[in-house]
Amino acid sequence: MSKKINFNLTRRSFLKLSGGAAALAGLSLPKGADAATDRQLATLIDLSLCDGCKDLQAPACVTACKTINKDKIPEVVDNIPEPWPRKTIEDWSKKKGVFNRLTPYNFIYIHKAQIEGKTIFVPRRCMHCDNPACATICPFSANHKEKNGAVVIEQNQCFGGAKCKDVCPWEIPQRQSGVGIYLHVLPGFMGNGVMYKCDLCDERLKQGKMPGCIEACPRKAMLIGPRRDIEKMADERARAMNGFIYGKTENGGTSTFYVSPVSFEQINKTMQKKPGQPDMKPDVKRRMAATDPLGKSVLAAPALGVIAAGVLNWFAGRKDQVKKEEKGND
Amino acid sequence: MTEEILAHKNLVVRHSMLELIEHWAIAISGLILILTGIFELPVAKRYYIITLPGLGWSADFITSLYLHYAAAFVFSAVGIFHLAYHGLRGEKGLLPQKGDAAASITVIKSFIGLGKEPPMHKYLPEQRLAYAGMAFIILMLILSGLVKTYKNIYAPDMSHTVLLWATWIHNIGFVLFFLAFLAHMAAIALRPNWPMVRGIFTGKVRLDYARHRHSLWLKEIEQEQNIPAAVSDETTPPAKMDPTEATQPTPQPGTQHAVEEKMEDIRSGAEDEGKPPQTEA
Ligand code: HEM
Ligand code: SF4
Ligand code: SF4
Ligand code: SF4
Numbered sequence: 001m002s003k004k005i006n007f008n009l010t011r012r013s014f015l016k017l018s019g020g021a022a023a024l025a026g027l028s029l030p031k032g033a034d035a036a037t038d039r040q041l042a043t044l045i046d047l048s049l050c051d052g053c054k055d056l057q058a059p060a061c062v063t064a065c066k067t068i069n070k071d072k073i074p075e076v077v078d079n080i081p082e083p084w085p086r087k088t089i090e091d092w093s094k095k096k097g098v099f100n101r102l103t104p105y106n107f108i109y110i111h112k113a114q115i116e117g118k119t120i121f122v123p124r125r126c127m128h129c130d131n132p133a134c135a136t137i138c139p140f141s142a143n144h145k146e147k148n149g150a151v152v153i154e155q156n157q158c159f160g161g162a163k164c165k166d167v168c169p170w171e172i173p174q175r176q177s178g179v180g181i182y183l184h185v186l187p188g189f190m191g192n193g194v195m196y197k198c199d200l201c202d203e204r205l206k207q208g209k210m211p212g213c214i215e216a217c218p219r220k221a222m223l224i225g226p227r228r229d230i231e232k233m234a235d236e237r238a239r240a241m242n243g244f245i246y247g248k249t250e251n252g253g254t255s256t257f258y259v260s261p262v263s264f265e266q267i268n269k270t271m272q273k274k275p276g277q278p279d280m281k282p283d284v285k286r287r288m289a290a291t292d293p294l295g296k297s298v299l300a301a302p303a304l305g306v307i308a309a310g311v312l313n314w315f316a317g318r319k320d321q322v323k324k325e326e327k328g329n330d
Numbered sequence: 331m332t333e334e335i336l337a338h339k340n341l342v343v344r345h346s347m348l349e350l351i352e353h354w355a356i357a358i359s360g361l362i363l364i365l366t367g368i369f370e371l372p373v374a375k376r377y378y379i380i381t382l383p384g385l386g387w388s389a390d391f392i393t394s395l396y397l398h399y400a401a402a403f404v405f406s407a408v409g410i411f412h413l414a415y416h417g418l419r420g421e422k423g424l425l426p427q428k429g430d431a432a433a434s435i436t437v438i439k440s441f442i443g444l445g446k447e448p449p450m451h452k453y454l455p456e457q458r459l460a461y462a463g464m465a466f467i468i469l470m471l472i473l474s475g476l477v478k479t480y481k482n483i484y485a486p487d488m489s490h491t492v493l494l495w496a497t498w499i500h501n502i503g504f505v506l507f508f509l510a511f512l513a514h515m516a517a518i519a520l521r522p523n524w525p526m527v528r529g530i531f532t533g534k535v536r537l538d539y540a541r542h543r544h545s546l547w548l549k550e551i552e553q554e555q556n557i558p559a560a561v562s563d564e565t566t567p568p569a570k571m572d573p574t575e576a577t578q579p580t581p582q583p584g585t586q587h588a589v590e591e592k593m594e595d596i597r598s599g600a601e602d603e604g605k606p607p608q609t610e611a
Contacts, residue, residue, distance in 0.1 A: 083376065085376070085377060086375065086378065088375045088376075111496070126608060131486045132486060133391075133392075135486060136481060136482045136486050137370065137395065137482070139370060139371050139372075139392060139501070140497060141490070141493045141494050141496075141497040142500075144487075144490045144493060145486045145487040146487060146490075147487050149487070157494075161371065161372030161376075162372060163371075163372040166372070166389075166390070166391065167391055170594045175372070177381055192376075212341070213555070240387075287392045288395070288482065290392070290396075291392060291395050291396050291399055291482075292482075292483050294396060294399040294400060295399050295479045295482055295483045296483060297399075297403050298399050298403050298406060298475075298476070298477055298479050299401045299476060299480060299483070301402070301404075301405075301406035301407040301410070302406050302407070302410040302472070302476070304407045304411075305406065305407040305408065305409065305410030305411035305412075305414060306410060306411070306414045307412075308407070308411050308415075309410075309411050309414030309415035309417075309418060310414070310418070312348070312415055313415055313418040313419060316419060321354060
């Protein structure tokens with residue numbers, strides 16, 4: 001339904017952010033095609049363009065994101081229930097302004113890397129992975145992947161157990177305790193708040209608007225568009241600058257393509273994995289991929305059961321037959 | 331027919347080898363599924379389960395998923411096999427029958443000394459009801475589990491509505507399965523049911539128990555084996571057998587020989603055992 005609108009919006013955003021039709025030469029948008037790959041969006045983050053908005057008090061993307069999401073988290077209860085037995089409470093409600101890391105109130109931040117005399121700025125947020133463990137093994141399916149590729153946590157379905165954060169190679173989702181449905185179920189024993197992260201501005205996408213951070217970037221360092229085209233563009237840009245791409249293979253593939261003139265190996269060396277500050281290890285594996293072969297055999301199990309039943313039933317039938325004949329011969 | 335009276339051993343075969351394998355495959359894989367399913371919830375760290383010796387892996391959701399899949403393979407294959415095989419063979423002993431609900435109440439009352447148990451078939455009426463409930467829960471878990479597995483491998487972006495249904499059926503199924511398991515254990519703990527425990531390990535239960543409690547079942551086997559009821563009745567020691575017993579049907583001419591052999595069997599068997607037959611545990 002919203003598919004059409006999405007395409008239109010995508011085209012519009014694309015035109016806008018790539019600075020006009022000229023930049024789009026050679027790119028074509030899908031026309032009425034229905035294949036899943038055609039509905040998917042992707043983003044491009046060009047590190048050769050981002051300058052960290054160093055002249056601004058806070059980067060424009062960060063400010064835009066904060067503005068859009070400022071009322072997202074409901075008011076946190078005064079007495080946050082103490083979880084039992086491990087007493088971890090994560091309350092960011094009094095530090096909403098923090099923007100040098102990911103928090104429940106801050107979905108994007110800029111990492112600054114000094115490499116061989118050059119400064120590289122790396123906007124970091126959720127990568128919107130192709131097969132995100134954070135979503136697929138959410139025990140409540142509160143975290144899920146949309147057809148357009150956005151990985152979204154429904155805050156009214158999330159218990160804040162932080163499983164998504166544990167299985168994300170970058171530990172992106174961040175917890176705010178004292179909000180969410182766990183308060184109405186068994187607070188203290190089950191759940192501990194709600195997990196928050198970038199949702200690719202899915203609501204805005206559905207209204208035909210661009211993600212806030214992309215719209216706000218004065219340097220047009222970030223783009224969004226149909227996945228196929230963005231991927232192509234990332235390849236072209238990387239080739240042109242003799243540079244590198246991050247996000248194509250990492251965690252089994254993502255819909256965020258970083259393009260950089262310096263290698264991600266070097267960039268990663270400038271990063272120390274800390275809470276809310278992910279590193280950027282090249283080729284980080286999708287661990288769940290290792291379970292896929294066994295999972296496929298699970299999908300085949302019922303068929304095997306039916307076949308075995310057919311075969312054994314045949315043998316049992318034969319045995320009955322023989323017995324009957326023996327009896328008859330007595 | 332695997333059900334058979336082994337009168338000289340005071341036993342009756344209750345479950346075939348195949349049924350024993352089915353039961354234990356479901357039971358063991360089901361327990362692994364409960365455990366690894368719990369570990370799919372973010373509880374291991376919070377409840378310090380990871381600090382228990384040997385359970386350091388419990389907070390690693392991918393390891394738990396691996397084990398969950400392995401057990402789910404057995405659980406789904408055997409569960410579906412069970413339905414298909416016994417369905418094909420037309421075996422309906424465990425399916426609920428009309429009046430089971432009322433009969434269950436009578437049986438449960440008798441446990442606490444209120445009234446007498448009615449004569450029963452191979453399975454007790456509440457066993458048949460429990461079976462239907464358990465089968466339903468297991469089927470729900472398998473179906474929802476298959477949807478979740480499919481999503482993990484092929485369709486991370488599947489319809490959120492379908493996914494929410496599968497997830498909540500799975501979660502509720504988990505709670506029900508766990509409760510059903512506890513009820514199963516509670517039923518086994520009841521004294522009158524004790525003689526059946528040996529049955530699920532060895533396939534055989536005591537003949538005198540079966541005769542006392544599952545008289546309708548024994549009648550069926552006897553008809554099948556063409557053994558006159560009283561002849562194989564060990565609860566009455568053979569030596570003191572009352573020849574004038576009215577219920578004793580006349581053996582059919584064709585099977586006379588076989589029956590005499592069986593009776594020989596019974597006499598020597600009873601002597602070998604050397605202990606008086608018991609009527610109740
Ligand atoms: C006794 C039977 C079972 C029990 C008690 C059980 C219990 C659970 C529980 C508590 C969870 C975590 C909550 C959740 O993710 O929804 C879970 C997850 C899961 N179960 Fe089961 N389960 C059983 C059987 C199965 C079967 C037969 C399959 C596959 C055919 C299956 C597939 C899965 C999968 C794939 C997950 C991981 C989470 C996900 O991918 O969404 N389960 N199970
Ligand atoms: S980056 Fe992490 S949180 Fe975002 S989709 Fe991938 S696994 Fe999930
Ligand atoms: S896409 Fe939206 S939610 Fe995500 S970082 Fe940008 S502004 Fe924030
Ligand atoms: S991505 Fe754009 S808005 Fe964000 S810091 Fe870089 S230049 Fe500024």
